[in-house]
Amino acid sequence: MKKFSSLLHNLILTPSRNTKIKLLQDYFKILDINRSYALAILSDQLSFQFIKASKLRELVYEQVDQHLFDYSYDYVGDLAETISLIWPTKKEGESQNLSTLIENIKKIKKSEINTEFSKVLSELSNNERWTLIKICTGGLRIGVSERLVKTALADLYNKSVNEIEEIWHGLEFPYENLFQWLKNETSKPKIDFKKLFHPMMLANPIDEEKDFKRLNANEFQAEYKWDGIRVQLMVSSKSVALYSRTGDNISSAFPEIIETTKGDAVIDGELLVGGNFKPSSFNDLQQRLNRKKASKDLQKKFPVFIRAYDILFYKGKDLRKLSLVDRRKYLEKFQKENKTNQIDLSSIINFSTWKELTKYKNNFHDDLNEGVMIKLKNSEYLPGRKKGYWYKWKKNPKLVDAILMYAQRGHGKRSSYYSDFTFGVWKESELVPIGKAYSGYTDKELLVLDKFIRNNTINKFGPVREVKKEIILEVAFDDVFPSTRHKSGVAMRFPRIHRIRWDKPVNEVLTISEFKKEFKLS
Amino acid sequence: MDFINHQLFIKDINVHIDPILPKKTAIITHGHADHARFGHDHVIATRQTIDIMKIRYGDKCAKKFTPLRYGQKYSIKNYDFTLHPAGHILGSAQVLIEKNNHRLVITGDYKVGKDETCKNFKLVKCDTLITEATFGLPIFQHPDPKDEIQKLIRSVKINKNNCHIVGAYALGKAQRVMNLLRQQKYNETIYIHGSLEKLCQYYSKEKINIGKFEKVSSKDKNFYEGKIIIAPPSALKDRWSRRFPNPIICMASGWMTVKQRAKQQGIELPLVISDHSDWNELLDTIKKSKAKNILITHGQEDALVYYCKKQNLVSKPLSIQGRSDEEIE
Numbered sequence: 001m002k003k004f005s006s007l008l009h010n011l012i013l014t015p016s017r018n019t020k021i022k023l024l025q026d027y028f029k030i031l032d033i034n035r036s037y038a039l040a041i042l043s044d045q046l047s048f049q050f051i052k053a054s055k056l057r058e059l060v061y062e063q064v065d066q067h068l069f070d071y072s073y074d075y076v077g078d079l080a081e082t083i084s085l086i087w088p089t090k091k092e093g094e095s096q097n098l099s100t101l102i103e104n105i106k107k108i109k110k111s112e113i114n115t116e117f118s119k120v121l122s123e124l125s126n127n128e129r130w131t132l133i134k135i136c137t138g139g140l141r142i143g144v145s146e147r148l149v150k151t152a153l154a155d156l157y158n159k160s161v162n163e164i165e166e167i168w169h170g171l172e173f174p175y176e177n178l179f180q181w182l183k184n185e186t187s188k189p190k191i192d193f194k195k196l197f198h199p200m201m202l203a204n205p206i207d208e209e210k211d212f213k214r215l216n217a218n219e220f221q222a223e224y225k226w227d228g229i230r231v232q233l234m235v236s237s238k239s240v241a242l243y244s245r246t247g248d249n250i251s252s253a254f255p256e257i258i259e260t261t262k263g264d265a266v267i268d269g270e271l272l273v274g275g276n277f278k279p280s281s282f283n284d285l286q287q288r289l290n291r292k293k294a295s296k297d298l299q300k301k302f303p304v305f306i307r308a309y310d311i312l313f314y315k316g317k318d319l320r321k322l323s324l325v326d327r328r329k330y331l332e333k334f335q336k337e338n339k340t341n342q343i344d345l346s347s348i349i350n351f352s353t354w355k356e357l358t359k360y361k362n363n364f365h366d367d368l369n370e371g372v373m374i375k376l377k378n379s380e381y382l383p384g385r386k387k388g389y390w391y392k393w394k395k396n397p398k399l400v401d402a403i404l405m406y407a408q409r410g411h412g413k414r415s416s417y418y419s420d421f422t423f424g425v426w427k428e429s430e431l432v433p434i435g436k437a438y439s440g441y442t443d444k445e446l447l448v449l450d451k452f453i454r455n456n457t458i459n460k461f462g463p464v465r466e467v468k469k470e471i472i473l474e475v476a477f478d479d480v481f482p483s484t485r486h487k488s489g490v491a492m493r494f495p496r497i498h499r500i501r502w503d504k505p506v507n508e509v510l511t512i513s514e515f516k517k518e519f520k521l522s
Numbered sequence: 523m524d525f526i527n528h529q530l531f532i533k534d535i536n537v538h539i540d541p542i543l544p545k546k547t548a549i550i551t552h553g554h555a556d557h558a559r560f561g562h563d564h565v566i567a568t569r570q571t572i573d574i575m576k577i578r579y580g581d582k583c584a585k586k587f588t589p590l591r592y593g594q595k596y597s598i599k600n601y602d603f604t605l606h607p608a609g610h611i612l613g614s615a616q617v618l619i620e621k622n623n624h625r626l627v628i629t630g631d632y633k634v635g636k637d638e639t640c641k642n643f644k645l646v647k648c649d650t651l652i653t654e655a656t657f658g659l660p661i662f663q664h665p666d667p668k669d670e671i672q673k674l675i676r677s678v679k680i681n682k683n684n685c686h687i688v689g690a691y692a693l694g695k696a697q698r699v700m701n702l703l704r705q706q707k708y709n710e711t712i713y714i715h716g717s718l719e720k721l722c723q724y725y726s727k728e729k730i731n732i733g734k735f736e737k738v739s740s741k742d743k744n745f746y747e748g749k750i751i752i753a754p755p756s757a758l759k760d761r762w763s764r765r766f767p768n769p770i771i772c773m774a775s776g777w778m779t780v781k782q783r784a785k786q787q788g789i790e791l792p793l794v795i796s797d798h799s800d801w802n803e804l805l806d807t808i809k810k811s812k813a814k815n816i817l818i819t820h821g822q823e824d825a826l827v828y829y830c831k832k833q834n835l836v837s838k839p840l841s842i843q844g845r846s847d848e849e850i851e
Contacts, residue, residue, distance in 0.1 A: 012781055013790050064660060065832075071825040072661045078782050085661035085779065130781070 001095045001124070003027070004038055005131035012142040020144060024152035034098045036174035041135050042149045045173070046102070050110050051117060051136045053079055059118050063088055074463040077411045080133035087129055089122040101132070147384075157182040162199065162383055169197035169247045197247040198232065198266060198312050198320075199383030203373060203390035211391065212354045221324070221377050222349040222357055224369040225392055226307055227282045227478075228272040229289065233306060233343075235261045242271075253291050256299055256342060257306065263338035264315045267331070268381075269308035269346070277305055277344045282493060283481045308335065309346040309373075312381055320381035327381065361393055370478065371395045397476035398519065401501055401509055404471040405431055407453045408464050410438060418453040418465065419446055421497065423473050424488070426511040432488045434515065437475060440496030448500070472501040472509060480519050488512055490521060525601075525621060528840050530628065530652070532619075535598045539617055539628055549603065551630030552614035553578065553693055564588065566596060568605055570613025570728065574693065577720050592641065608632035609643030610797050611694030612728060618646050626650040627811065633796065634803040635664070638705065639698050639730050651813035652840065655821035656798040657776050664776060664800040670793045671702040674772060677791055678750060685746040685766045686791070689755035689773040692718050694797055696752050697725045699774050700732035702795070703750070713738045713746065715753035715762070743767050759788070776800070805829065 007027045014020050024042075028035050040046040060069055060083050069086060076082040096104070101120070108116045121129055134140050147161070150168070154161040159182060170191030171178050177189040206212075230245040240258045242251045251258050254271070272279040273288060287302045288294060311331040312320055319327050328348075335345055349372065351357045361372045371394040379389040402423035410419035420438040424431040441449065452471060459466035476498040483491035489512070516522040526532050530539040538545045544561035551557055551567075553574035558567075560579045565572065569589040576583060590596055592615065596603045600622065605615035610631040617628040625648040632654065634643050657664075678686055690696040696718050703712065711734045714722060719737050726732060738751060746766050757763060758771055773789040776796030784792040799807065804826060808816055816830045816837040823839040830837035 009781070013785055013792070015788060015790075067828055068660050068825055071822070071828070072659045075659055075822065076661060076780055076782065081781055082661060085663070090663070 001098050001101050001128050001131070003030075004034065004041075004098045005125075005128045007038075008131050008134070008140065008142055009127055011144050014143075017148070020148060021152045021155065024144070024149060025156045028153060028156060032099075033174060035179075036176075037098045037102055039149070039175055040173050042140070042144060043146045044138055044140070046135060047138050048105060048136055050108075050113050051105075053137050055113065055117075056083060056133060056136065059114060059121070060086065062114070062118065070462070074409060077409055080130050080137060083121075083133055084126050084130035087121055087126075090126065091123055092125050095124055095128055102135075153182060157184075163188065165199045165383060166196065167191050169243075196234075197243050199247075200230065200232065200245055200268065201310075201381050201383060201390060202385040203375075203392040204385060204387055206374065206391040206393045208393075215354075217352060217354050217357070219377055220374050222351060222360065222372045222374050223309060223346045224349070224360075225371045225373045225394070226270045226272055226279060226346070227370045228270040228279070228285055228307070231269060231271045231306060232312075233257070233261065233267040233269065233308075234265075235267070236264050253288065253294055254304055255294060256304065260340045260342050261338070262340070263334055265311055265334050266313040267306070267308050267334070267343070268310035268312060269306045269343075271304055271306055273302045273304050275303045277307075279307075281481060282479070283491070305342045305344065307346045308343055310381065323378040323380070324375055325377050357393075362395055369395075397478060397498075398480070399498060400425075400434075400475050400477070400515065400518075401472050401504060402434060402475050403431055403469050403506055403509055404449075404467060404473055405433055405469065406464050406466050407449070417446060418450045421449070421473065423475060425509055425515050427488075428511075431469060432512055433486075434488045434490055434512070435475065435477070435492040435495040437473075437495040437497050440476065440498055441500075445497070445500055469506055472504045472506060474498040474501050480521065482521050490516065490519075526619070526626065532601065535601055537598060537601075540630070547598075548584075549617055550575070551608065551617060551628070552610055554611070554631070554691075557630065560584075566590060566603070568592070568613045568615050571615070573724065574613060574721070577724055578693075592644075606646050607641040607644045609634065609637055609640060612640045612697070612725060612730065614640060616644075616646060618648065624649050626652070627813070628652045629654055629807070631656070631798055632807075633799050634807065635667070635799075637698060637797075639694070639701050639725065639732075645807065645810050648811055648813050650815040650817065651808060651811045652817040652819060653804065653808065653826075654798065655804065655818045655823045655826045657796065657800050658804055658818070658822040658824075658826040660801045660825070662776060662779055662800045663802060664779075664796050665794055667698075667702055667795045668706060670774075670795050671699070671706050673791065674750070674793060675703070675706060675708055677770065677772075678748065681768075681770060682748050684768040684770045685749050685751060686772055687751045687753055687758060687763055687766060687769045688793070689758045689771070689775075689789070690752055692754045693721050695774055695795070696754075697722060697730060697732050698797065699752060699793075699795065700735065701730060704731050704733045708750075709733065710749070711736050713749055713751040715751070715757050717754055717757075718752060740765075808835070 007023060010023050011020055027038060064086055072086055073079065073082045105120060124132060150164045151161045154164055167189050171189065180186040181188050232243040234241045240261045241249060242254055242257055244250050273285040274280045284302055288304060308331060311327050311334060314330045314334060319330055335343060349360050357372060371392065374391040374393060376389045382389060402425055404421055405424045406422040407418040408420040410417055420436060422433050422436045424433040453465055453467050456468040457465045458468055475495050477492040477495040479493040481491050482489060525534055537547045537549065539549045540551055540557040541548050542559060547564045548562040549566045550571055553571050558575050560583045562584045564586045565584040566588045572587045572589050590605050592605055592607055594604065602620040604618045606618060608614040608616045608630050610633055614630060616630055616632060619626045627646050627648040629652065632643055636642060674686065688699060690699050700712050714735050714737055716737055722732060722735055744767055755773065763769060770790050771788060772791040772793055774793040774795040776794060776798055777783050778792030778794045808830065814835060816835050817840045818826050818837065819840045827837045827839055
């Protein structure tokens with residue numbers, strides 16, 4: 001455990017990608033079972049059923065005064081780190097190795113969690129405790145992506161990282177077949193077709209100034225960019241499976257897709273909510289996300305469909321080396337052969353100049369698309385975010401000026417800075433909050449805002465500071481919906497701080513009814 | 523204790539403790555810039571604090587100086603002042619004010635742990651305690667500084683082609699790091715940023731063992747491979763640090779307890795070495811002082827105020843202007 005926890009400690013503090021790779025490789029050189037556990041943890045595939053953030057809070061409240069913990073958590077901004085530091089027992093020296101520790105924790109019965117897991121926590125050093133809690137809460141946030149782990153392994157054994165990526169989702173703990181293949185002791189692991197997730201091709205944001213001068217419009221085709229979730233649909237005579245962009249199997253949440261899809265193919269597309277292939281808002285889609293199952297009622301109220309835009313395999317044939325135009329022919333063929341109410345095709349926009357495309361980007365179907373995708377016609381299907389093939393061109397965001405009302409310290413890399421901002425507009429002589437944002441500002445603007453907040457606090461509510469109503473923020477957001485959950489009656493989608501409006505006096509900010517009118521909510 | 527206000531000002535006799543602006547009479551607890559300022563008429567402090575002020579601000583930084591030995595009484599009207607070791611840095615002192623049988627202690631910055639670079643903290647019993655709270659949260663439990671300095675020595679041994687730049691405050695922390703290295707038998711020359719030179723010379727003159735040191739100069743780049751360089755934290759991000767070969771950026775500070783804080787500042791090797799009391803030492807000092815009235819100054823005062831109230835001690839935060847949390851150590 002000591003070795004693995006110092007690996008994580010070093011990874012979080014090292015800014016250099018090469019050093020991170022080297023640290024990972026040094027660790028993976030160990031040949032025992034611990035490396036399998038490490039791989040499972042680094043790729044976020046290990047968790048304990050009974051031990052989640054809420055349980056950990058419960059345990060720490062048994063050890064220390066709740067208020068003192070809350071003050072500390074507010075300061076540190078990271079649950080794992082706060083608990084590891086505040087835990088009353090300190091132990092240095094030898095501890096169990098990673099694999100033994102994890103197996104022992106798995107054996108703990110639910111009824112004995114409180115005493116037994118507290119005992120485990122007490123027997124670790126601060127850093128080991130931090131590591132274990134990170135494992136429990138999942139998502140290490142140590143600046144190491146799954147891709148980086150794969151890259152480290154690939155480089156260590158002279159393999160290509162894409163080869164690892166392809167079989168990745170079909171591998172299972174303890175990954176013996178992977179390690180054997182990496183060392184050239186066996187051939188590449190054979191993976192069940194259903195589990196063979198194919199890494200997706202991703203788009204880069206377009207740089208309007210540079211790219212449009214450089215790129216020839218005739219070599220590209222465009223499609224609308226739909227505001228849903230990216231999915232990969234795998235269908236064969238035997239089975240159907242639906243994967244999220246990160247390769248998670250989400251089949252059980254969308255039974256209507258699984259039950260109706262026919263044929264033999266791997267399809268890439270966008271999952272949207274709406275009947276008769278008419279997408280409704282992302283707000284509606286959210287009703288179907290993050291659920292393990294969908295009731296009949298929910299399926300009826302928020303029906304889903306897939307807007308397909310690419311095909312990777314057709315009847316067992318790998319199409320990824322073909323051009324986009326050729327793949328499209330196969331996609332159309334697939335759709336014609338297997339018509340359902342759950343799959344339609346993303347239509348292609350004809351344009352001959354970039355200028356012409358602008359009007360499609362900004363004015364279509366009001367708010368139901370986010371802009372356009374621009375794809376190189378003769379591009380292969382390449383995993384990852386390669387430059388020069390696929391671009392996304394988002395609509396200009398909506399903007400509103402609002403007054404900074406409250407601030408809270410951020411988490412993760414922004415912990416200690418007041419970096420979460422709540423802003424509002426007028427309602428008669430009072431302000432009513434319309435949203436909260438924690439991104440978009442520059443580092444410099446963050447420092448200015450942080451300083452303003454510290455010097456202009458008029459009230460504290462726990463970790464939240466109310467500030468003097470003097471700063472106007474220009475907030476950019478993708479969309480706004482009516483909401484019954486918020487006092488203002490509105491909910492913004494992806495609000496972020498665009499800039500600070502030093503030039504504008506607070507009394508020129510809109511009222512809530514003006515705001516609703518401007519964005520067509522009333 | 524009504525005789526002193528939240529600015530640590532005794533109106534009755536026109537005396538300030540650690541004032542930010544120039545005043546008539548200023549009692550100075552120690553030489554850090556957020557406590558010792560330029561331009562007072564009369565400075566009362568330990569001899570070392572006065573020396574340090576003169577090194578930093580020039581011989582004429584005050585019109586008149588009164589050096590006091592630890593324990594030596596200085597009276598103005600019916601107020602008796604004595605200074606007592608605070609264990610923070612060389613010359614640092616707590617201020618005991620006695621008036622009509624009421625004993626009030628202003629700790630200034632202090633640490634309870636052992637330190638060879640200054641006289642160690644002495645507990646002073648009192649009725650009212652005005653304590654600092656830089657690390658006033660239970661997450662701050664400082665480790666043994668010897669273990670921390672060993673981390674540095676080990677890293678120097680392993681990474682022979684790198685140089686280690688240690689960020690440390692120019693006054694106090696830098697010399698403490700040097701002394702800790704010497705205690706752990708690191709006998710190489712230590713290289714220092716120019717701004718540390720005069721203070722290091724002063725510590726040497728005061729017979730504090732900081733060993734052999736040399737100002738960084740424009741030597742061949744590779745000369746600094748395998749060396750330890752000490753610089754003020756502000757120099758770490760500066761162009762200054764780019765002249766060195768493959769530097770590993772280290773920082774000696776109590777704030778380094780929190781990994782996220784170290785990461786934010788781009789510190790690769792955090793060394794938790796603090797010149798302030800940690801949470802347990804703060805609680806211990808409050809308890810042993812026997813004070814019934816606790817005032818808490820700059821730092822993370824909320825948690826400490828809460829704790830004291832729970833112990834039935836009268837407690838409130840004292841906000842002193844010009845000092846905000848996290849900027850000081």
